[in-house]
Amino acid sequence: MAEIIPLCVPSVGSAEVEAVTEALQSGWVAPAGPCVDKFESELATVTGRPEAIAVSSGTAALHLALLAAGVRPGDEVAVATLTFAATANAVAYVGATPVFIDCDETGLMSPELLRLALSERSAAGRSIRAVVPVDVYGRPADYPQIIAAASDFGATVVSDAAESLGGSLGGSPAGSFGEFAAVSFNGNKIVTTSSGGAVLCSDAESAERVRYLSTQARQPVEHYEHTEIGFNYRLSNILAALGSAQLYRLPQILAAKRSHFEAYREMTHTLDGVSVLDPSDGNCWMSVLILETETDARTLAEQLLAEGIATRPVFKPMHLQPVHSGSDHSYITGRAENLFLRGLVLPSSTDLSPGQVRRVIECVKKCLGARSRVW
Incomplete structure (x- = not known):
């Protein structure tokens, strides 16, 4: 048999090797440091967002975005059914129930079915708290219609843009839609940090909440003080260096x-x-x-x-x-x-x-x- 042509492997070259080597030699090996700050700034620019928070995976990004959106146990969340398991798993992490929405002929969440779901669940006294469209295979969902429907019923839009970085819709970059968006830098994604992701936020207050939750919800005091459950979700400085080199390309x-x-x-x-x-x-x-x-x-x-x-x-x-x-x-x-x-x-x-x-x-x-x- 001839050598197997793989499905999708990362493209990594000398620029990435140099960036990671410099990060290692700097001594910043923890989930903090100048490379993380730089990567977050670059991500915000690429996606047209005021704030980006780099985390350990796209799944972690979805989890944090749903928490920051106020989704709580017992809530219902409309989720595109054509997606990878991480989308629905993140809904389960916060104790909410997914309401699956089928796609239209494009393979993306149907705005018409979403509006029907929002209307029927509201009439049943079970309002949907959040909507999670998915940019399947790198193609942004129909956000103008989805956001309009969600707004009419008071639902927060959390865009699963895990696969769409670098794409656009109507001249606006993928990741710029909804109150929050989550992107992934898994090894097979368009840009990789080996493992990683980011939460994209619309304002500084939301970003502060996400950062707080992603660092074990530690209070800003000298000793370790915690008043709620947090998560160890921050991206390492070394992987952020890899991400910046990838973004440049x-x-x-x-x-x-x-x-x-x-x-x-x-x-x-x-x-x-x-x-x-x-x-x-x-x-x-x-x-x-x-x-x-x-x-x-x-x-x-x-x-x-x-x-x-x-x-x-x-x-x-x-x-x-x-x-x-x-x-x-x-x-x-x-x-x-x-x-x-x-x-x-x-x-x-x-x-x-x-x-x-x-x-x-x-x-x-x-x-x-x-x-x-x-x-």
Whole structure:
């Protein structure tokens, strides 16, 4: 078998090595220091936010954002069902109940279903406290409509922008929407700090609350004094240095991702019943193939793996996950499940070579070409 083309691995070079080495040599190895301050300032600029707080993971960022938004045990939170588990897990961390909202044809939270959920839950005396749209595969959700619906019913919008850094919507950067937003710097994200994330806040007061909770809720006195439960969620100075080096390369990374996507989209023009999820102004973090052919996504995945090409199914919707089988109040049309069954994520690493991209395309055509017919 030829060398396997991975799904999505980080792009790390000499600039990152130099930045991390300098951070190590500075002596700042704790979850504080000048590199953290610098990284937070850069993140705020890139996302158009007044404040950014760097934390240990995107999941931690969601958890802190929900706490700062005032979500408490017993509350209900509207969550996009087409997402990674972390989105719903963070809701569970604060003791709230997720109300899953299906997607529209784009794979993003349906504003119409959200408004229906907000209206019906309010009429039932169970107002939804917060709304968590998800920028799936780097494509910002329809925030103008989502924010309008949430505002009409007094709900706070917490954007799960874990995957969309560098994208935009209507000229505004991803991460700039909602009262809070959470981004991720996991190893496979568009920018990585190995493990890490950030909470993006609309004002200094909210940012202060997030910072306080992320540092064990320690009171500002000389001894260790705590009046409420906090969390050990801050990002290390060393990882922040890595993040700054990655942010500097963001335009280059975005251009590479877009190039991969455009090559895959061009491929679909030669195949019946095959398309890719349109990223619009997204960051092209992952390219997703959608099949309406006799060859289903699972079969194609097996065939591509035999050719040395790694792929992954589209996210299994949260309302289908066994851990959420008891969810009674979900607004589901079947669109997310349909994408799960028909979608396949193609290799999307920043450093994919032209030859690797050609190999993926040739293998997809080989597997689907002559046998690909619309149902």
